[in-house]
Amino acid sequence: MKNLENIPKIYVGTYGQYNDGSLFGKWFDLSDYSDSQAFYKDCYEYHRNEFLPELMFQDWEYIPDFLISECSLHEDTFKYFELTDEMGEERAEAFEIYCSKIVSWPSNGYDLDETLQGFEDAYQGYFSRSKDPELEFTYQYIEDTGMLSDVPELLQRYFDYEAYARDLFLDGYSQYEGHVFMD
Template structure:
């Protein structure tokens, strides 16, 4: 997965260099951790004593874009971005759903847990089957409900 960030510094931008975007594209997913990424940013701008990084542009693969847009902002990259890189497509869906439906202040790991609790399937996997299975589970919990395939009662009380 590609998670490109253009890394410049506020000093270079404010000094009005010929190229105000004096930096370089780095793929965040190439680094094992936030600390490794920041070390690469420091190496890139080692000509400054204490560089204040400016993440001036972003280019994220579509599957991670909605999540990373919340974690990468002008002068800040949230270390949780590396939790996003570990997610499979179902995990990405769960986190995005939890942030959208519950609380965007949840951490990536908390959102994954919340999303998995309520995840019942994906529309593109066997359309309708997951809905049928979900409804069947609900029917089983109702007193006096009947199995549509066998005609037997699920529960008799």
Template sequence: MNLSEAKVVVTTQKETDNGSHAGDWFLLSDYGDMGEFFGAYCSYFPEENNPVFRYPAWENIPDILINEEWFCPNFFEIRDALERLDESETDHFLAWCSYHGHDIAVDDPHLLVTNYRDNHTSCPEFDYDMIEIPDDTSDYQIFNSSFFDIERNSFEIFNDNYD
């Protein structure tokens, strides 16, 4: 997976309800941040006031960052942070995040990449490739965000330095 090759189809709920499914593929490497991307697809539907956007198809984007009704607002920061890793390390990194309970969609991606690079080499005997990343974790994210009213503070408290 290479987020710099990511692309997504953007349409609106109105277009979906009308059955026209008007929309288009947007190559995310053409945009530097969420503001540019949002402006581009808003201008694609100028006749709609307050459109509800939908994302019916995507490529090279992990399912934890997108679903049909939601696109991670942190996507461009994540993409920039993952550029510090080799393409072959990306899936390993996502498995590492899943194993250690990090949510790449919410947590600081630059800090996660730094922690991954500093700490994953200290446990070479553990095979993170054996960890399966669930295809659809959005249900868990919705449950966690609505059920638990506290943020994970372990990094701020312990700073991953237990010595």
């Protein structure tokens, strides 16, 4: 949680106060905690004036929706942020896309380590230097694989990169916001 502008925060109130018409609560900065146990301890301490408070997460910032709901924080939330802090901003963004749009973690039943391994195997990179990330990836793919290396240069000019890109992304690859993943 090293990026000071995008620190995950949760506004924590209680259902009891909400049902009584009050939005009383407090913003908790998750970078102040090393695990969910310490976070929950502070939340309950803050709402100690209530007998057995039911915590209600009324708002949150910079926390992916797959990690939080109105009444719970996923047990691997702090581990997730620890992992993404070690990644660069681009890879962290790609990992969030992978978790939410490709494998539906954590609802898919896999643990975070398995999900990270799957991401490492699937992620091909970020391609946004042009208006067509799929075509940009295709040029890189053809160069990296040496697909046209045995073809005379005169004939290479006739290769249809757009058609090949379309075929690659119909079966085998997907692209989200410039990030390319192998299916």
